[in-house]
Structures are given as structure tokens and as C-alpha cells.
Amino acid sequence: MGVVVVTYASEATIEACLFRLLAARDVARVVVIDNASPDGTAAIVERLARRDARLALVRNPDNRGFGAACNQGATAISQPWVAFVNPDAFVERETLSRLVAHATARPGAGLLGVELVGEDGEVDLASRRADPSLREQLASLGRRDALYLGHDPAQVVQPVDAVSGALMLMPLGLFVRLEGFDEGYRLHAEDLDLCRRVRAAGYEVVVANDLRATHVRGVSSRVRPAWVEWHKHRGLWRYFRKFEAADTPAWLVPVLWLGLWGHFAGVVLADRLKRLRA
Structure with missing residues (x-):
């Protein structure tokens, strides 16, 4: 599989993120798209790329936004599966390969995520989400509790409306057919948009309940x-x-x-x- 990582001011976590991705089973290529980081992010990636030919860095002259950079990175992927992983998300050696195994064993799975946990081990509720409604959110004064779907212990692979964009995996062919992320979003909601379009195309969005990844959250923000x-x-x-x-x-x-x-x-x-x- 190929992996796309979009960075901006990510020097605090990018080395740990890439170390784990390059050690992960079945990862054939990792493409980092740096959106003009003002810190040492790109220099760290360049150093690591000199040690591993699977790692490539593209330095954008300006911040193109998350979705546009993901699309840019996906054009450099030729593997049948593409994963989008945030620079502050850390996978285990078997996480991505087992996620692909879940996908191939479940016909119709078009986009897959895993359970995300913080550094303190607390589950990120955004791992399993319902489609948001602006009308409902404003009526509840911004409370988002109703957007978070619970963990169904009876299902190893659980259908949901949306997963977190911190870690997404899908067939590259489907990603291309859907024309990737909507680049009209600069930051936030592009993952919800893509999940919705995957479902509209007749595929499932699912979470692998037996797989976890650590997500530090908010490093760049x-x-x-x-x-x-x-x-x-x-x-x-x-x-x-x-x-x-x-x-x-x-x-x-x-x-x-x-x-x-x-x-x-x-x-x-x-x-x-x-x-x-x-």
C-alpha cells in the first residue's frame, strides 16, 4: 500500500509518525506533502528520506490546504490501497496491513478507519461519527454528543457514517473515481464530505473495532x-x-x-x- 502524510508545523511528531509507518508491514511507499511549514518539519523528512528510498517529500511553496495536498500526494501512489495518515497519528506494525485484510474480506467496504485514542488512552469519539447537521448543531448550541456513534462490541467491522480523517484507508481506484477530496475545503469537514460521497457511490464506511492508533491531535493547529x-x-x-x-x-x-x-x-x-x- 501507499501512504500520504500532509504536514504543516509538524516537527514535534513527524519523525515518530514516519518511523512507525516505515516499520509497518506492507507499506511500499510514503509520500509527505509539506504545506510550507515554518519550522523544521521538512528538514526532518528530508533526513529520513535519505535513509529510506520508500519515503518521498514534496515541499509546497504555500499552504494548499489539507484536501488539496492529500490529492497531490495520491497522484504519486501506484499501489492498490492508499492510506491518509495525519503527522500526529502513530500506527503499530500490523495496523495498516490488518486494515487492508478487513477491507478485502468485506466486499463493498470503500473507506476504513480504526479506533483512535489519545496519548492518555482515551478513545477519540470522532472515530465513529454520524453525518453532521448544522441545523441540529446550532440548535444544541454546538454540542456534538449526538454525532458520536458508540462502539458496537458485537461487530469487528462496524459500519458508520464517517470516520476521522486522521487515519483513512481506501482503494486507490475508488479514490480516483470520486476525484479525491473536495479541494474547496481548506481544513476540516473534507473527511466528512469524502465519507458521504463514498456511501453515495454505494460503498460502506467502516471502523475496524479491533485496531487502534494513537492520535496526539491538534499539533499543527x-x-x-x-x-x-x-x-x-x-x-x-x-x-x-x-x-x-x-x-x-x-x-x-x-x-x-x-x-x-x-x-x-x-x-x-x-x-x-x-x-x-x-
Whole structure:
């Protein structure tokens, strides 16, 4: 299989991430797309690439966004399976090969994820998600509890609406047929969008409940938190326009827009107040 890793200001975790990927079974190629990191990320990858011919680095002159960089990396993959792994996600030696085995044993599985856990071992609820609804999220004042589907212990491979973009695996042919990630998303919601389009094409999105990967989360976003929040909210609005707006009363659309960006302002203000107190 081939693996695509998109980096931005990832020097704290990228070496550990790549060390594990290159040690993983059946990984034939790892392509790192660096979105103009301002730190030493690219230098670390270059050093590792000199030691292992399977590793390649592409340095973008600017930040193209996550989805666009994933698509860029996938063009350098010729293996039948492509995995997208965040630079702050750490796999075990058998994680990806066993995920491929699950996929081949389950006809119709089009996109697969694993259970993600934090460094403290706590399960990331985003590992198993329902399709989001902007209307429902704003009605609940931003609470996302209803979006998280529980772990079904009776199923080794559990169908869900969406998995986390921190680790996704799918057949390269299907990824190409769906034209990859929607590059209109800069950051956030592009994984939800891809999962939805995989299901619309007649395939399953599933989580392998017997496989885990550690996800540190938020390493790159700590550099520019307000910028990240802006793109998260922008991504949610794009997702709403694509999948929910047609079934939303016209009078409600501007109300949702105001609610979304009011939520953004509140999040940014709260973060700045927290930093001032620290």
C-alpha cells in the first residue's frame, strides 16, 4: 500500500509518525506533502528520506490546504490501497496491513478507519461519527454528543457514517473515481464530505473495532488557533451548502449563517481570554 502524510508545523511528531509507518508491514511507499511549514518539519523528512528510498517529500511553496495536498500526494501512489495518515497519528506494525485484510474480506467496504485514542488512552469519539447537521448543531448550541456513534462490541467491522480523517484507508481506484477530496475545503469537514460521497457511490464506511492508533491531535493547529477555527467553520458552511441547504427553508439559511459565525467569534474570544489569563 501507499501512504500520504500532509504536514504543516509538524516537527514535534513527524519523525515518530514516519518511523512507525516505515516499520509497518506492507507499506511500499510514503509520500509527505509539506504545506510550507515554518519550522523544521521538512528538514526532518528530508533526513529520513535519505535513509529510506520508500519515503518521498514534496515541499509546497504555500499552504494548499489539507484536501488539496492529500490529492497531490495520491497522484504519486501506484499501489492498490492508499492510506491518509495525519503527522500526529502513530500506527503499530500490523495496523495498516490488518486494515487492508478487513477491507478485502468485506466486499463493498470503500473507506476504513480504526479506533483512535489519545496519548492518555482515551478513545477519540470522532472515530465513529454520524453525518453532521448544522441545523441540529446550532440548535444544541454546538454540542456534538449526538454525532458520536458508540462502539458496537458485537461487530469487528462496524459500519458508520464517517470516520476521522486522521487515519483513512481506501482503494486507490475508488479514490480516483470520486476525484479525491473536495479541494474547496481548506481544513476540516473534507473527511466528512469524502465519507458521504463514498456511501453515495454505494460503498460502506467502516471502523475496524479491533485496531487502534494513537492520535496526539491538534499539533499543527496550536500554531494559529484562530486561523484553524476560521477554516473549521468555513468547512462546516461548505458542507451545509452541499448536503443540507437544499432541504432547509430559505428563511433559516441566513439565521444558520449568523449562528455559525457567531459561534466562531465566541470560540476565538474564549481562547484569547484563556491565553491572557495563562
